Amino acid sequence: MKKLGVALIGCGGIGRIHAQSIRDSRYTIPKVSCDIVREKARQIQVEYGFETYTTDYEEVAKRDDVDVVIVAIPPRYHAEVSIKLLESGKHVLCEKPIATNLKDAWEMITKAHKSGVKLCIDYQNRYLPSYSKLKEIISSGILGEIIQIRARVAYSILHTIKPTDSMLKWLFNPEISGGGVLMDIGTHWTDLVRWLVNKDYVGIYALIGHFNPNIPNTIEDTATILARMTDDIQAIIDVSWATIGSKWPIEVYGDKGTAIADFPGRLEIYDAKKGEWEKIKVKPSLEPHFKLLNLFLRSIINDEEPPVTDIDAYKSLEAIIAAYESAKTRREVLLPILD
Numbered sequence: 001m002k003k004l005g006v007a008l009i010g011c012g013g014i015g016r017i018h019a020q021s022i023r024d025s026r027y028t029i030p031k032v033s034c035d036i037v038r039e040k041a042r043q044i045q046v047e048y049g050f051e052t053y054t055t056d057y058e059e060v061a062k063r064d065d066v067d068v069v070i071v072a073i074p075p076r077y078h079a080e081v082s083i084k085l086l087e088s089g090k091h092v093l094c095e096k097p098i099a100t101n102l103k104d105a106w107e108m109i110t111k112a113h114k115s116g117v118k119l120c121i122d123y124q125n126r127y128l129p130s131y132s133k134l135k136e137i138i139s140s141g142i143l144g145e146i147i148q149i150r151a152r153v154a155y156s157i158l159h160t161i162k163p164t165d166s167m168l169k170w171l172f173n174p175e176i177s178g179g180g181v182l183m184d185i186g187t188h189w190t191d192l193v194r195w196l197v198n199k200d201y202v203g204i205y206a207l208i209g210h211f212n213p214n215i216p217n218t219i220e221d222t223a224t225i226l227a228r229m230t231d232d233i234q235a236i237i238d239v240s241w242a243t244i245g246s247k248w249p250i251e252v253y254g255d256k257g258t259a260i261a262d263f264p265g266r267l268e269i270y271d272a273k274k275g276e277w278e279k280i281k282v283k284p285s286l287e288p289h290f291k292l293l294n295l296f297l298r299s300i301i302n303d304e305e306p307p308v309t310d311i312d313a314y315k316s317l318e319a320i321i322a323a324y325e326s327a328k329t330r331r332e333v334l335l336p337i338l339d
């Protein structure tokens with residue numbers, strides 16, 4: 001079986017999860033771990049069996065034995081680092097959001113296409129089993145024509161981050177993160193909603209706010225998006241770091257039925273004939289980052305489209321940029337955004 005040499009750039013919180021996936025995949029040879037902090041790069045090398053480590057991503061770009069690179073560094077630097085790798089002929093799995101602005105995102109896409117390599121973005125929530133099953137249900141047509149979708153993601157950021165996490169150095173600094181809860185997890189949900197109903201955003205209206213006094217007010221901690229999609233589908237996406245308790249529900253309403261999924265795993269369909277709700281059993285699946293990495297590696301080996309395309313990632317970012325613009329101007333922003 002063909003195996004690919006894989007490097008990891010960024011050995012922080014999510015980097016460790018990727019290192020595990022790289023170690024465990026049957027398509028990989030772990031080649032290089034890289035972090036600007038030497039001890040982190042070295043620790044990941046030792047723990048997950050990479051052949052070597054470095055503190056300089058340009059060294060990764062120069063190596064002939066590296067085919068694929070996972071970029072797991074703060075959002076502001078995704079473009080600069082990924083572009084260098086794409087120019088050197090590496091396939092790139094970059095963390096979300098693709099970039100912090102549309103110009104950088106487009107440059108990444110252009111570079112990938114010019115170099116004939118694949119660029120995939122880590123929207124792994126598509127592979128949470130209840131959402132994958134929800135996608136199957138929508139695609140089967142059993143809900144009929146989709147009319148509305150409502151999707152929520154929320155958790156208390158101050159309860160999930162430890163004071164020692166290096167993420168704290170950049171997460172609340174919009175110069176590096178690109179924004180607050182919308183940019184951080186909102187992009188996941190703008191991607192999920194597009195993917196679930198297989199439609200694009202054509203208009204976005206949004207509210208953003210800051211509610212928790214313990215979260216730096218440099219960024220928004222809560223946002224609600226009202227979106228028009230192709231075929232006039234209406235969507236609501238709401239996200240928060242300030243509220244307490246949420247099961248990340250996604251509700252999909254069609255002209256023949258309704259389905260509701262959440263995380264960690266409820267899935268119910270309204271059976272219009274019986275007039276009852278039916279619980280659907282959701283089979284456990286692989287850890288979603290691991291699943292996405294394997295799908296990406298297979299897409300490289302078989303020269304197929306990646307599981308999340310660069311254009312998918314551009315469109316999820318575009319919806320978020322439109323939401324910030326709408327919140328500022330208090331008007332609907334039409335998509336695509338043309339500059």
Ligand SMILES: NC(=O)c1ccc[n+]([C@@H]2O[C@H](COP(=O)([O-])OP(=O)(O)OC[C@H]3O[C@@H](n4cnc5c(N)ncnc54)[C@H](O)[C@@H]3O)[C@@H](O)[C@H]2O)c1
Nearest residue numbers: 010011012013014015035036072073074075095096166167
């Ligand atoms: N897909 C997801 O669900 C998910 C979850 C968490 C984080 N993320 C994304 O992953 C990225 C990293 O987040 P994190 O939580 O791991 O942050 P982190 O701060 O824990 O880790 C980032 C690491 O990158 C290193 N780094 C920074 N610049 C570098 C460079 N030029 N070269 C090499 N190393 C560099 C830092 O030293 C740090 O160790 C962000 O884009 C974030 O949005 C995605």
